[in-house]
Amino acid sequence: xxxxxxxxxxxxxxxxxxxxxxxxxxxxxxxxxxxxxxxxxxxxxxxxxxxxxxxxxxxxxxxxxxxxxxxxxxxxxxxxxxxxxxxxxxxxxxxxxxxxxxxxxxxxxxxxxxxxxxxxxxxxxxxxxxxxxxxxxxxxxxxxxxxxxxxxxxxxxxxxxxxxxxxxxxxxxxxxxxxxxxxxxxxxxxxxxxxxxxxxxxxxxxxxxxxxxx
Amino acid sequence: xxxxxxxxxxxxxxxxxxxxxxxxxxxxxxxxxxxxxxxxxxxxxxxxxxxxxxxxxxxxxxxxxxxxxxxxxxxxxxxxxxxxxxxxxxxxxxxxxxxxxxxxxxxxxxxxxxxxxxxxxxxxxxxxxxxxxxxxxxxxxxxxxxxxxxxxxxxxxxxxxxxxxxxxxxxxxxxxxxxxxxxxxxxxxxxxxxxxxxxxxxxxxxxxxxxxxx
Numbered sequence: 001x002x003x004x005x006x007x008x009x010x011x012x013x014x015x016x017x018x019x020x021x022x023x024x025x026x027x028x029x030x031x032x033x034x035x036x037x038x039x040x041x042x043x044x045x046x047x048x049x050x051x052x053x054x055x056x057x058x059x060x061x062x063x064x065x066x067x068x069x070x071x072x073x074x075x076x077x078x079x080x081x082x083x084x085x086x087x088x089x090x091x092x093x094x095x096x097x098x099x100x101x102x103x104x105x106x107x108x109x110x111x112x113x114x115x116x117x118x119x120x121x122x123x124x125x126x127x128x129x130x131x132x133x134x135x136x137x138x139x140x141x142x143x144x145x146x147x148x149x150x151x152x153x154x155x156x157x158x159x160x161x162x163x164x165x166x167x168x169x170x171x172x173x174x175x176x177x178x179x180x181x182x183x184x185x186x187x188x189x190x191x192x193x194x195x196x197x198x199x200x201x202x203x204x205x206x207x208x209x210x211x212x213x214x
Numbered sequence: 215x216x217x218x219x220x221x222x223x224x225x226x227x228x229x230x231x232x233x234x235x236x237x238x239x240x241x242x243x244x245x246x247x248x249x250x251x252x253x254x255x256x257x258x259x260x261x262x263x264x265x266x267x268x269x270x271x272x273x274x275x276x277x278x279x280x281x282x283x284x285x286x287x288x289x290x291x292x293x294x295x296x297x298x299x300x301x302x303x304x305x306x307x308x309x310x311x312x313x314x315x316x317x318x319x320x321x322x323x324x325x326x327x328x329x330x331x332x333x334x335x336x337x338x339x340x341x342x343x344x345x346x347x348x349x350x351x352x353x354x355x356x357x358x359x360x361x362x363x364x365x366x367x368x369x370x371x372x373x374x375x376x377x378x379x380x381x382x383x384x385x386x387x388x389x390x391x392x393x394x395x396x397x398x399x400x401x402x403x404x405x406x407x408x409x410x411x412x413x414x415x416x417x418x419x420x421x422x423x424x425x426x427x428x
Binding site for chain 2: 009
């Protein structure tokens with residue numbers, strides 16, 4: 001059968017789950033949808049892929065337009081394409097995961113989003129489309145793949161205490177971590193260094209501040 | 215901006231990389247393309263997703279049509295969508311990985327495929343589209359994820375020697391494995407059992423045959 005362009009084509013979107021750690025808890029950036037369908041509901045930021053645009057480029061652009069975030073590394077989670085997942089038409093979405101330090105997130109809603117906010121993953125609102133299911137997969141992938149180095153390099157502010165770093169690792173993994181083992185592991189990894197004399201202000205017992213080695 | 219259906223849509227395909235171990239070497243099923251573009255070249259089997267068809271269902275159907283294989287578990291590798299990857303139009307492809315025991319593969323070319331064959335992954339022909347790059351990613355994912363249990367359950371024939379199983383694990387991982395450690399690990403996994411008295415025929419020194427515990 002010769003090739004024809006006539007068979008019906010689906011629409012293709014990209015969605016980006018941006019994770020961060022805020023107040024020692026794992027959180028994700030969501031936008032409030034301004035348009036039908038699911039207007040008013042919260043959703044993972046994303047939108048349609050331009051016909052000449054790469055998937056990753058579209059993910060970066062949509063995230064920027066809807067939340068103001070300029071993503072760092074974008075890792076693809078996969079494609080989600082149940083035929084009935086969108087009431088508009090057949091929409092297949094390709095989902096990306098990104099990590100960001102909470103102190104570098106300046107959320108600014110735009111495009112089809114009326115609001116953009118951080119939500120703790122253990123306290124999520126009702127989500128549009130199949131985004132709850134997608135987010136479950138994204139969290140599973142994140143927990144499967146992320147290690148101490150990725151947490152330190154991508155999720156921490158410029159200066160942090162070792163307790164902050166441990167809390168972030170615990171938030172991402174969902175498990176508690178033994179402090180002594182964690183400190184030993186950090187030494188082996190040779191990942192962080194003291195900033196030099198600075199201590200966290202306002203703490204009951206001041207703790208040294210560290211930064212990631214470059 | 216209200217939603218319109220008017221923006222140009224890409225085509226979406228699925229492709230399935232079916233891996234097996236044949237003669238102790240890792241191999242993949244390829245089809246020979248019968249149609250333009252890349253007619254006559256070898257490719258990963260696949261084709262267009264029906265407008266009401268799930269991605270996984272399309273992958274299963276296309277694999278069956280082009281190679282005769284009824285896939286078992288299909289694991290999604292991800293979406294590949296460089297704008298220039300197909301000369302026909304913008305085509306985004308969602309790629310799946312599947313495993314099959316070589317003795318259960320009965321290849322029968324059909325649909326857009328003029329031939330279907332096994333190729334060793336270290337002796338591949340020139341491939342159509344970006345399928346060389348896709349196959350590299352698929353092999354990397356396979357090596358990343360597969361373990362002894364998956365090799366035993368999905369890649370081995372009904373009866374095999376422990377040496378066969380070790381060879382298959384080596385072929386999949388790309389590394390040599392120490393025989394004593396491997397035998398110890400097998401005991402710990404409690405994964406295989408002797409079939410009972412049977413031995414491999416024709417061997418210089420007969421070896422016991424095993425099967426996977428159910």
